[in-house]
Amino acid sequence: MADLCKPDADHARKDRDELERLRRCSGAVPSDPDTRLLFARKLLDCQQADDAILEIRAVIAMFPNHLEARKLLESAHELRLLGRTSL
């Protein structure tokens, strides 16, 4: 049982580490839309849709014509409506 759970635990820890790394990157260069969108995607992967939406909205506030950001925001909203929080 412990052996079966271990990969999941490793995976979750890796996700947390990756999320933290991206959070730091995004915080360090908040005006870089690519980094922030990467962070938003990771947030969605980690089932944190609300935080992801906030992040994407921040990008759109800076870059209203950012098509990719708008598509990601729409996907995030749809996923949240469907009750899923991960892409």
Added chain:
Amino acid sequence: MLRSQGEVRLFGQRYWAIFTGLAIAAGTLISLLIFNFPRIRLFVIFAFLGITATAAAVTVYSYFATKEKLAKVQTTAKAILESMVGGVLTLDAGGGVTIINRAACQILEIGSEPPYPDLIELADKHRALAVAIRRALDAGQYVQDEDSVFLNSRNESIVLRTSISEQVDDKGQRVGIVVLVKDVSNLVAMESELRKRDRLVAMGTLAAGVAHEIRNPLSALELNLRLLRDESGSLGTASGDIEGYFEILFAETRRLNRITSNFLQLSRPEPLARVPVAVHQAVSQVARLVNREAQEKNISLVLELAGGDPEVLGNSTKIEQVCLNILINAMQAMPTGGVIHVGSATSTSDGRQFVDLSFSDQGIGIPPENLPRLFDPYFTTRPDGTGLGLAIADRIVTDHGGKILVESTPGVGTVVTVCLPLADGGDTGEALGPMV
């Protein structure tokens, strides 16, 4: 009005030949009458009458044949003149118009029937042309492809290309001048557009490299600024003023980043993959993307996409980008809300079929003096705008072989129409009806 010098001369030679023949015959007859040979005299009288009748018949025949040929030449010359796209007018040495074709009448907006305007009247509307004609008549200064601008009766700016040469008769004497005029407004606009594109390409290639190089140190700058702020905060040295300075620095780095990112989008040379793109699907997708924000701003998006889903050859993401940029602009022009109508229709221009996507807003409108600069990079009237949204849209549409038209009434709203050439076999089936 028109005559053929060759035909007149030909008729004149025949006339003199007949006249000489008659003179010889008359001389012979007079000689015979003097010598008084009765039989011969009778014969000669009949011969003289025969020759005279023949000469008269030939003369009459030649006259009518020449007249007919002259009429044909006149008709042909007139038809050629009237069929010419360019305007032709001739003036005599005194400056009076002697010939004017239909194109010249249309271009110069003058009546096609005499009396034609004299130079003083012409100068009222076409001062530059009248001056050039006067110079040609008085000083023999002829011009070749000289452009001048005038406002027509519809208040449109028309670029007139003029060439003036002397008109000579068959002896080489100057009898007046020939003026060729052509409306080259579209040509000049196209040339200007091409020059603008060339400038953009050259500027883009150079500046894309610079912008790319700026982004990396800019990120490092922002990162180190943030570290500096954290450090000063942890040391307890950050006062309210210093925090304010940091905020200004962060705001400026954000602005620089935004400018370079947008600029890279404008100038980055990307090959355009051409695949069939369903236009209505693209615009509907973009409308969905902005609908939530529109609702928050009390703006209703109404889609009335008539006729199936026409396809154009191009890149769907880029066409979506065009629709997004225009919709965002429309929404920004409506601070108090309203309705944005998105419509579609098909049209034909120069034998090609187009799908015309129109975006009508009820915004503040655009002052007429700003319309010509609307697609210029960095032209914006908003303090927080980059002035690149419409420039990018224009470039994408031009790359797809289309064009963007803008009509605006300040205080009423703006209609932006994106015309894209249809792919072969574009579907224009049943209407879908309004979609909100």
